[in-house]
Each structure stands twice: as structure tokens, then as C-alpha cells.
Amino acid sequence: MAEPNGATSGTVRVSVANDRDEIARVEADILSRIEALGYAKASVFAIKLAFEEAVTNAFKHGHRTVEGDPPVEVDYAIDADEVLIGVEDHGPGFDLEEIPDPTLDENLTVPSGRGLMLIRSYMTEVRHNERGNRVEMVYRRRR
Numbered sequence: 001m002a003e004p005n006g007a008t009s010g011t012v013r014v015s016v017a018n019d020r021d022e023i024a025r026v027e028a029d030i031l032s033r034i035e036a037l038g039y040a041k042a043s044v045f046a047i048k049l050a051f052e053e054a055v056t057n058a059f060k061h062g063h064r065t066v067e068g069d070p071p072v073e074v075d076y077a078i079d080a081d082e083v084l085i086g087v088e089d090h091g092p093g094f095d096l097e098e099i100p101d102p103t104l105d106e107n108l109t110v111p112s113g114r115g116l117m118l119i120r121s122y123m124t125e126v127r128h129n130e131r132g133n134r135v136e137m138v139y140r141r142r143r
Contacts, residue, residue: 010077010078010079011075011076011077011084012029012075012076012077013073013074013075014026014073014074014075015071015072015073015074016055016071016072016073016074017069017071018059018063018069018071018072023052023055026074027048027051027052030047030048030051030076030078030083030085031044031047031048033078034047034078034083037078037079037080038080039083039141043139043141046122046123046139047083047085047122047123047139049118049122050085050118050119050122050123050137050139051085051087051137053115053116053118053119054085054087054115054119054135054137055072055074055087056115057087057115057116057135058072058087058088058089058091059072059089061091061094062089062090062091062093062094062133063089063090063091064091065091065092066089066090066091070089070090072087072088072089072090073086073087073088073089074086074087074088080141081140081141082124082138082139082140082141083138083139083141084136084137084138085136085137085139086134086135086136086137087134087135087137088129088133088134088135089133089134090133091133092131092132092133093129093131093132093133094132094133119135119137122139123137123138123139124138124139124140125137125138125140126138
């Protein structure tokens, strides 16, 4: 399977507005596809959580300094072995090195970084583009 930002006919690309119903429709499509392929309930939960965290981060943090309320770009490709999801916002991006580690004692009360930690915990692979405004998540199915 190609990367989410690569050219492949199996990749779905959609602009998603900051609207709970619209986000839920995209999430439902992703989840129905993986359920149809027989992914375990734990896998469905992991992918659902990572998707929600990535979209929430894009709107809440990525668009914090962006005028208006632009959509985020979501792309996904799903097959029997892996799920690839990309979420890109229109913000200036961020530097991963500047995000505090939420597991360190001094950061336990700091609200930053928990979503990224959850994404990393549940997905097999997580990458960010150089600008820091796109996350690509890979979930590889265990057999």
C-alpha cells in the first residue's frame, strides 16, 4: 500500500470542517472499512482514538493562529494488513521537540502532549512532516 500522501487509487481524500457530524461521518467510514476487514475490536478502538486525537489536535492546536475556520485535510488507505491515516492542518506547524513529555513528573499537570502520546501508544508508526502540520499514522494488523 502506498503512503497516504502518495498516489494510489485506494486512498480516500477529504476536507473535513470543524463540525462534529462531519468528523463523525469520516470516522464512521474509516471504522466501517476496518470492521468489514475483520480487524479486532481493540484495533478498531486504537484507530478510532488516534483519529479523534489527530483531528482534535489539528483544529485546536494547528489552527489556533489561523484566521477563520478552515477544514483539515484527511486521507486514508485501508487494506487487510494496515491502515494509513494522514491529517493535515493549515497552521504554521510545530516542533515535536518542544512538546513536553506528559509522563514526566514536572509535566503531569501540563495539558500538552497527551494526545500525541496516545497516538504514539496506539499506532504502529507515527510520522510528522518537516513543517509540523501533518501527522501520518500507520496501524499494522497483527496476525
